[in-house]
Amino acid sequence: MQIELLETFLDLMETASFNRTAERLGVTQSTVSARVQSLETALGRKLFTRSRAGTQATAAGQRFADHARLMRHEWNEARRDVRNAGDHARALRIGLQNELATTHLSRWVAEFRQAIPDASFYVELDYSTQMSSDILIGELDMAVLFSPRHIPDIHYESIGEMRYVMVSTEAFTVAELRPERTIMTNFSPAFGKAHRQMLPELASAPVTAGHTVSVCELLTHLGGSAFVHDHAARDLIDRGICRAVNGVEPILQPAYFAVHVRNRHSHVHRKLLSIVRRDFAPPPAPAQAQSSA
Template identity: 35%
Template sequence: MDLELLRTFLELDRNRHFGRTAEALNLTQAAVSSRLQALERQLGVRLFERGRSGMQLTPEGGRLRRHAERIIAAWRMARQDVGGAEAAGQLVIGGSHRLWDVLLQRWLNALRRREAGLALIAEAAAPEHLVRRLLDGTMDVAVMLEAPQIDSLKVDEIGHLELALVATDAALDPAVALDNRFIEVDWGLSFGLDFRRAFPDAAVGMTRVSHARMALELLHANGGSAYLPLSMVNRELDIGLLYRVGDAPVFRRSVFASYAVRTARRESILQSLALISGIDGAGSPGN
């Protein structure tokens, strides 16, 4: 099996678009199509259906995705293990996109500084992908805002985020701050429910983004308001680029680490997670 065919398949599944996949892989669209056809010939099945709603995985494609992710991850780990003979060990860490800019990049920086001899593989992905990797044994630990309820996974609360309503204009009340310049950040279902309970009459925002960093850049460029982690905006608050919105509630989101109940790397995992408590803004569990 040609690994490049599997990589192309996975990238096409992520993008669901030949042009974007070709750009991501630095290929032509014809080359992407040729690789997909070659993989379909080898397997004897169609992997994608193409219709009015765009490209969708067939049931066979969905089953292949799980195997392809495992194969690529196993090859990456094998290459690191064999080629990284000088490394004292290896740790594969993951985190949700929502947390990467806010917290996990600083965790990775600290881990790299402290464990100079440790081979690290880091990945930001959607929670369902991270859980799948944990269950497959191709990832050692994942940090998310969601706590997976799976018996084979150990879940530890390792910190929390404090999400505050901030705005580019001073002295706003919540009703004004939640106007059509309000930027909705996707902090997950739990936050969405808490937000609607606190602001039942708030209109749906005209702008919705998946990452806190995107919202912060939009605020700097165009003004408005958004719920963002205090740890991310403390500097802007201190120098007057952003302002807290008076009387708006602060929402707390717990941060969880998940790893296999039975893992030979438990000590390395716990040592790596201990670094998070020393990161500004990570909070402490239960506080």
């Protein structure tokens, strides 16, 4: 079966529109119709009905959707493995939340290579939504991310939390924080919401950033106040650039290990999960604010 048929079917399940699917795939509407007809002929069942109300999947189409997603995933996984493994026994593609790169990337890759020496590794830094989509279609084998999408075909496991503290080049207490001198941080939708709920008076801050490295650069060169992860906070404080802000509670950002459901019990994936979970040690005690005296 041609992979284009599956891609067209799954896109049509999402859009419920032959016109929209044709636009998204860059083909004509007649091509979409022909591909759907080819699938229906092969399966011996009608997959969609079309009316003025739109395109609806039949009961057969709904049943076929799970199989189609799995076949697409296996095809992409097989294509990657054959193309990218080279002289290694297997090729593993790993997605990592951008925010985790500076604190975990090198250590994890070193341990991955030691644990699975016959594998080649490709590491891609991205954001949660894209990584979940890539796992779903078989472009990634696993990911460590901040925001699970709760897609039925993806298995998520909690592995720990990142701890973020408010630091400042100028403020000692929460009362001294000023919106115009604050960098809003948005490491995930949940984090941004927690930030706004905790400190609503700072929501009008003129600058927003979603990566601790970028926030540290802004604090170093422009000054101000912002949440950064605890490791970076201690570095800024040790270098005399910032101080911890009294009266502001830390924000905890959960992290998750994500794999396709067909791989949730895979020996290789469980081994990688154990490395990630072990390395996600409990955070150190909060950095103490310096006295203004």
